[in-house]
Amino acid sequence: MSRYWSRIVHELTPYVPGEQPRIDNLVKLNTNENPYGPSPRAVEAMKAALGDELRLYPDPDATELRKTIAGYYRLEPEQVFVGNGSDEVLAHTFQALLKHDRPLLFPDITYSFYPVYCGLYEIEYQQIPLGEDFSINVDDYPLENGGIIFPNPNAPTGKLLAIAEIRRLLESNTDSVVVVDEAYIDFGGRSAVGLIGDYPNLLVTQTVSKSRSLAGIRVGYAMGHPELIEALVRVKDSFNSYPLDRVALAGAKAAFEDVDYFRETCDRVIASRELLASELESLDFRVIPSAANFIFAAPLRMSAARLAEVLRERGIIVRYFNKPGIDEFLRITTGTEAQNQALLQELRELLL
Ligand SMILES: Cc1ncc(COP(=O)(O)O)c(C=O)c1O
Numbered sequence: 001m002s003r004y005w006s007r008i009v010h011e012l013t014p015y016v017p018g019e020q021p022r023i024d025n026l027v028k029l030n031t032n033e034n035p036y037g038p039s040p041r042a043v044e045a046m047k048a049a050l051g052d053e054l055r056l057y058p059d060p061d062a063t064e065l066r067k068t069i070a071g072y073y074r075l076e077p078e079q080v081f082v083g084n085g086s087d088e089v090l091a092h093t094f095q096a097l098l099k100h101d102r103p104l105l106f107p108d109i110t111y112s113f114y115p116v117y118c119g120l121y122e123i124e125y126q127q128i129p130l131g132e133d134f135s136i137n138v139d140d141y142p143l144e145n146g147g148i149i150f151p152n153p154n155a156p157t158g159k160l161l162a163i164a165e166i167r168r169l170l171e172s173n174t175d176s177v178v179v180v181d182e183a184y185i186d187f188g189g190r191s192a193v194g195l196i197g198d199y200p201n202l203l204v205t206q207t208v209s210k211s212r213s214l215a216g217i218r219v220g221y222a223m224g225h226p227e228l229i230e231a232l233v234r235v236k237d238s239f240n241s242y243p244l245d246r247v248a249l250a251g252a253k254a255a256f257e258d259v260d261y262f263r264e265t266c267d268r269v270i271a272s273r274e275l276l277a278s279e280l281e282s283l284d285f286r287v288i289p290s291a292a293n294f295i296f297a298a299p300l301r302m303s304a305a306r307l308a309e310v311l312r313e314r315g316i317i318v319r320y321f322n323k324p325g326i327d328e329f330l331r332i333t334t335g336t337e338a339q340n341q342a343l344l345q346e347l348r349e350l351l352l
Helices: 007-011 040-048 063-073 085-097 113-121 163-172 226-236 246-257 259-282 304-313 337-351
Strands: 027-029 080-083 104-107 125-128 147-151 178-181 202-207 220-224 285-288 294-299 316-320 330-333
Touching: 027 330, 027 337, 040 246, 063 080, 063 220, 063 246, 080 085, 080 226, 085 113, 085 178, 085 202, 085 220, 085 226, 113 125, 163 178, 220 226, 246 259, 259 285, 259 294, 259 337, 294 304, 304 316, 304 330, 304 337, 316 337
Parallel strands: 027 316, 104 125, 104 147, 147 178, 178 202
Antiparallel strands: 080 220, 202 220, 285 294, 294 330, 316 330
8 A cells, every 4th residue: 555556546456367386397277278389380470570570569450460360250350359368358348338327247256357347447337146057147137237248158167158148138238238258269159259240239359368379478359340349449549559569469360370270279178178077077076067178166075275275285276266156166277188187186086
């Protein structure tokens, strides 16, 4: 605390990211990174970007990358916005499209950055309880709102909402923006991008951090009606004209172009997630069916908090949220087959 701080800084409760410890041989299953490296073509493109041209500012409009993403999703470049990680894209979205007189709505169990942005931008919000089985019920979302946001699949539950339900929500909610945060969509869900032509109030956000294994370069994007995109550009150009550097622009573009590598690694993650889920069930975990690259599971033989602690002592870190409603669960990122086996080996020793 300091008397030099502005009022808003005194009142902030910042987001706490999953830890990135520097410990050798750690099995790191706590921040939903991809266990496989990025596309070799993306790495080559980034290396090629390391030269004399770095003395020049990057393209403020990220034209080439936006064209590439638009081409991938059969959209126009005017329907695509890019930013420094989807966290930044989301931050701009909260300020540009979700700050109104009526409260913003999001699930009570969801990405914990949402209330943080509300604090930063002084947005009133209301949290809508998930169902008993952690599902989002679109009928629970009242019409009086200044916007709706949820991840699909949801985080940290991994639970998917069907496209038909998203369409139903959009049909009944035409007066405010509905944001679908698809950080994990490539691991088993169908994107809502296909609905953009039908609903001018739909914004879909995605990231290269997870399915394209490029968390280290911080590239996220939003897709929607050009008027929604224009709002984001206006905020961006009032904040930082060059959120993506030359290396990140080159790497993200090449990653989008390497479709085979993307599909192959996503398939591998999905296959190991399914295997891990069934092994956890056989160790008496309550496993929530996941469409993401992580599993949300409650151990029935030991408290989740204790288990996270003991695993940590054994060099394996998973995410534990000390929050009512989910404090009996662990969120476990799907690792390589070898990492998953290492986890299961420890769990067998601890729980059987
Ligand atoms: C639901 C959700 N949305 C957005 C993000 C942010 O991703 P990034 O800023 O790496 O693009 C995350 C990161 O974990 C997430 O879980």
